Amino acid sequence: MAITIKSIYRNQEAHIDQDVQIYGWVKTTRSSNKIGFIELNDGSFFKNIQVVFDDTLDNFKEIAKLPISSSLYVEGKVVRTPDAKQPFEIQASLVKIEGNSNSDYPLQKKRHTLEYLRTIAHLRPRSNTFSAVFRLRSVAAYAIHRFFQDRGFVYVHTPIITSSDAEGAGEMFRVTTLDMNNPPRKEDGNIDYSQDFFGKEASLTVSGQLEGEMFALAFKDIYTFGPTFRAENSNTARHASEFWMIEPEIAFADINDNMNLAEDMIKYVISYVLENAPEEMEFFNTFIDKGVLDRLENIVSSDFEKITYTEAIEILQKSGQKFDFPVEWGIDLQTEHERYITEQVFKKPVFVINYPAAIKAFYMRLNEDGKTVAAMDLLVPGVGEIIGGSQREERLDVLEKKIENMGLSKEDYWWYLELRKYGETKHSGFGLGFERLIMYMTGMSNIRDVIPCPRTPGSAEF
């Protein structure tokens, strides 16, 4: 029975001098008249295995001229190669061609730009860089689930299609089945959305937080992990129209519990990835972002700093640093400010809490001072903000007043308000953009290069 290349690498001693059967794709070949070498990869492992074949094989000549990415079935013996770069190789007794590739295969040995690889998103997972990125993404996703499930959190699939612009977090995509060419109209000429699929206007969610609170107030500790959407026409390296978010929500918990959870989670995921994707992390550290390993190990071993927004403003004002955006109490911190604080001042991750109420969302809990809210952002070196969260406003009267003051409608939030009417309690939560975390852990600098099939303005290929 065929085994994986990973199983040979992870259990080398057991396979030495044994016959094995493997499948894989040709990464490179070279050959003389009598002997040839194939770097074979089966996708189970970041590294290739070397297959040696010689002219005792009937199909030696055919194999010798195989194009890159041809798929093979190989039988042979695993032998030590003490004088070579790799620890072992396979001496083939049989090489069977599963499927031919073609000489115009677009991923030849030479290095390609990331921009070019985006145009062949269907093939780029076969390149070293994207093999490492997407396996790491999978390992990190699993780490997230393990972290929360081990702690008894309930995983909630909050809805993707929503009929409320609940969080007001950004521009939304409309979801409709109306005939765009000839939609039903009301007497006043406007579209009659009562005839749309859901009987009203519907959009793609920007956050599962409000529904997350619904479940935290039943299960205490919950998390979401699903896709979210922004219809913003911003073509930057950090923004995608479709991305995955993790949003834990915890009841009977204040902002300090929230910070502790975020710190534990970040450290857990990084540790898990360092332990379970060492070959991939070595690749990133060598070819993508020298120093990423040091940076991640530093995060795991440091105690995150906790300062207030007001302290952050004072630090920035006293810094003597010149910023593009002038610093005064009341401004929203810009990336330049965030990075200065985390990179220059503390040199480690920093929680900034208690932001001015006026620049934060309505659901954040008003502090005793009446002008700040129990918001919490986590800033990390090299990136700036990676997590945003808060203690939620649990007091019905305060929440109603905030909704009114912000010009929102209480009717739109009827069920959210009822969560406070029936057994309110302190609760908190945060959101982590999964792609931002992957970028941070890999050193990849464009969000398009950490998403299997990225969606951005003007682009929804593959």
Place this chain on the structure above:
Amino acid sequence: MAITIKSIYRNQEAHIDQDVQIYGWVKTTRSSNKIGFIELNDGSFFKNIQVVFDDTLDNFKEIAKLPISSSLYVEGKVVRTPDAKQPFEIQASLVKIEGNSNSDYPLQKKRHTLEYLRTIAHLRPRSNTFSAVFRLRSVAAYAIHRFFQDRGFVYVHTPIITSSDAEGAGEMFRVTTLDMNNPPRKEDGNIDYSQDFFGKEASLTVSGQLEGEMFALAFKDIYTFGPTFRAENSNTARHASEFWMIEPEIAFADINDNMNLAEDMIKYVISYVLENAPEEMEFFNTFIDKGVLDRLENIVSSDFEKITYTEAIEILQKSGQKFDFPVEWGIDLQTEHERYITEQVFKKPVFVINYPAAIKAFYMRLNEDGKTVAAMDLLVPGVGEIIGGSQREERLDVLEKKIENMGLSKEDYWWYLELRKYGETKHSGFGLGFERLIMYMTGMSNIRDVIPCPRTPGSAEF
């Protein structure tokens, strides 16, 4: 520090005669002039804990009249109750009211219909039934991830927004940012989608399979687990507009490997749930679907049957059974046929393979007979089809011909075809509707009752 009710139940001996601090919501109260009893639940565990309080507490009278769902902080001692139904209770030394509920709380002790509970989806997770359903859903989701990750599968987030109706599996929702009232039009009067957000028409995905193949042909073994959508106007108990699917895809693997994977996965998930949600399963077995435990244990211990479509037709024709839909070779099997085969004939799960090519999708591999394809459906007692999959057509020329014959356009599938051009290999995969699995494991008979916030025609509340 406060601990969870789950930790007390799971580690009873360590807590007996100890002082503990807990939080929770009031499920029921009863009291006399001197003593009172609260069933408290903190969401960490399916069961409640009994809190006993008496008039030595300053706020005895206030506590005695608390409405259901009020939230409390309790300090007290865990004591054995050898003569009572429950094994222990907490004798409270302090009961602090975190948040009041209200006497009009809609979830009073009396039993409510599932239909009514759907109208208060924000509160139903606090009921016994939905506490059990949604915790089980979380445990099952984690079981899926564990199963695949333990076997080295790469988790892929295939795109939600898509510009192709690739699978042709069903009606799709349009995703747009155009002004519906006044959309840009081309000279011929039709909508100018080149001005839409993605520069072309876009929809919500019906399946991640094609992109899954993209990744299987790089990583060998992959799976997806994400939301999918159908814009079909069918108001049945088994159809939702938004639901979650699991779609593994395996390379160097034929239909037999595919069946083995599906069987292993189903057994693993059921075993994991039986082991990790015993209180919830006991509840379903008692109140929702008597016999569900037997049914699930039977599945774990049986070898799934494997028959061909042609054999299935013969069995049905020879059965003497009267079906609403007459049986002849070439028909698509209906639920009545599927249930007869799995419930009456084999009394266990049955794989049916090799369906007529004409009733299956273009990407399924054509068998040597030229008229059937290597399709694979898994039928289970009580439900019928729960998994649909196939070996994929890896031969470029055969696939191109099938695309043409079905009136599809080769240009729309350019990258899917290129996957065959560069290193084709046998590969297979299947789709499992997550909600169908949850319904099967819980005995819940309406898909609206296993989704946190269900989306169906005319309904996208919460």
